Amino acid sequence: MTGEPGRNMLPPTNEDTCGPYFPIYFRDPALEDLTRVDSGVVGGPAGKHIILRGRVFDRHGNLAHGVVMEFWQANAKGVYRNPSQANHPDLDPWFNGYGRLRTGTGAYTFRTIRPGASEGRAPNITITLFSDGINRVVTQMFFDGEAANATDPLLSSLDEEDRERLIARHDGRTVDGAEVYLFDIVMAGENETPFFDDFES
Amino acid sequence: MTRLGRQIAVGPTDNTSDQRTPRKRLRLIPAAARDSFVPVVPARFRANPTEWDLTRIAPDRPRATGVPIEVKGTIRTDNGTPLRGALVEIWNANHHGRYRHIEDNSGLELDENFFGMGRVLTDDDGNYRFWTISPGAYLARADIGRWRPKHIHLSISGGPARLITQMYFPGEPNNTTDPMAILMGDAFERNIGRLYDTPDIDVDQGFQFDIVIGGRNASYFE
Numbered sequence: 509m510t511g512e513p514g515r516n517m518l519p520p521t522n523e524d525t526c527g528p529y530f531p532i533y534f535r536d537p538a539l540e541d542l543t544r545v546d547s548g549v550v551g552g553p554a555g556k557h558i559i560l561r562g563r564v565f566d567r568h569g570n571l572a573h574g575v576v577m578e579f580w581q582a583n584a585k586g587v588y589r590n591p592s593q594a595n596h597p598d599l600d601p602w603f604n605g606y607g608r609l610r611t612g613t614g615a616y617t618f619r620t621i622r623p624g625a626s627e628g629r630a631p632n633i634t635i636t637l638f639s640d641g642i643n644r645v646v647t648q649m650f651f652d653g654e655a656a657n658a659t660d661p662l663l664s665s666l667d668e669e670d671r672e673r674l675i676a677r678h679d680g681r682t683v684d685g686a687e688v689y690l691f692d693i694v695m696a697g698e699n700e701t702p703f704f705d706d707f708e709s
Numbered sequence: 710m711t712r713l714g715r716q717i718a719v720g721p722t723d724n725t726s727d728q729r730t731p732r733k734r735l736r737l738i739p740a741a742a743r744d745s746f747v748p749v750v751p752a753r754f755r756a757n758p759t760e761w762d763l764t765r766i767a768p769d770r771p772r773a774t775g776v777p778i779e780v781k782g783t784i785r786t787d788n789g790t791p792l793r794g795a796l797v798e799i800w801n802a803n804h805h806g807r808y809r810h811i812e813d814n815s816g817l818e819l820d821e822n823f824f825g826m827g828r829v830l831t832d833d834d835g836n837y838r839f840w841t842i843s844p845g846a847y848l849a850r851a852d853i854g855r856w857r858p859k860h861i862h863l864s865i866s867g868g869p870a871r872l873i874t875q876m877y878f879p880g881e882p883n884n885t886t887d888p889m890a891i892l893m894g895d896a897f898e899r900n901i902g903r904l905y906d907t908p909d910i911d912v913d914q915g916f917q918f919d920i921v922i923g924g925r926n927a928s929y930f931e
């Protein structure tokens with residue numbers, strides 16, 4: 509965690525909406541497919557390939573167009589590439605765990621590897637949304653059929669209905685062997701996806 | 710007393726905010742899950758060395774229409790540490806208020822000499838600098854005559870620091886009616902660039918915009 513709040517802390521710049529025109533020009537295919545390796549290069553991340561697919565909806569059930577989605581996950585062995593794990597023997601040199609895409613229509617497809625379980629947690633992927641009209645909101649998705657879901661501290665902090673809203677459904681596999689998971693996000697209103705934050709009100 | 714997460718407010722007169730703002734309180738992250746919520750953005754981005762100058766599409770092309778300005782500042786975390794090697798992605802409307810984006814259907818004039826998107830990296834002291842054309846204000850809601858004040862979009866990512874924000878301009882009349890500015894309240898001041906003189910360089914105005922990244926997702930800052 510960061511230093512104790514209030515002790516010589518500079519006041520943070522406000523987040524602001526990213527607006528409707530986040531440049532498609534900034535897209536990076538390597539951040540939309542974390543299994544991708546440049547052509548001619550030998551290598552690639554360890555782990556089972558998965559495709560995470562879904563739609564982002566607004567309060568009226570319409571697709572939320574122009575949303576920027578960011579993904580953050582552990583590698584196949586459950587290790588995150590963060591400063592506290594810098595010397596971890598199970599870091600994967602071919603895997604950073606950070607992804608980003610912008611969905612024009614509100615439907616998205618993200619290719620990655622299935623994360624392993626990190627200590628005390630069920631396998632999960634953190635998803636951040638930036639969009640017009642809001643500042644970022646953050647949630648986590650889990651995989652259906654995982655035994656560890658039953659004891660995950662985040663899922664356990666929610667009621668049954670909200671837990672279900674964070675679990676991606678398995679939907680077969682592609683011809684090249686990637687397991688497909690479906691995960692829809694409802695930004696507001698009925699069936700709203702639970703979003704998470706650190707700040708108490 | 711039960712600890713409660715934040716209730717996000719809907720931006721007044723902002724339809725998209727009404728459609729997309731979660732209505733339930735944000736849930737507090739259990740301590741055991743805290744670390745997993747902080748993405749660390751790999752330093753794998755390359756900014757094109759000519760992209761810092763948005764006033765031209767390329768060094769050998771004419772200058773875009775409008776007022777050329779410089780924007781510079783220092784990016785720090787909330788404990789004062791400079792953010793080195795961070796990627797700053799910049800986008801702003803042209804002089805007429807139009808984005809070179811396929812979904813901008815405003816019909817406002819495009820400027821064939823203005824691209825409106827660029828990337829720079831912060832140096833070892835956390836400093837960044839770019840040139841652009843002072844953006845036009847644009848009509849956000851024709852039905853009630855609400856304009857978006859002049860602004861430049863900035864997205865900052867580097868390690869555990871992640872921020873999408875906007876720089877506004879001092880003294881603009883539309884600042885006071887902007888939904889997001891209203892939600893910021895007095896803190897809106899932090900998002901206004903400070904005017905400085907630029908007599909010796911090839912731009913008409915300079916704006917200092919120092920950025921502090923903190924608050925949410927602040928784990929892993931030293």
Ligand SMILES: [Fe+3]
Pocket residue numbers: 527860862
């Ligand atoms: Fe804008």
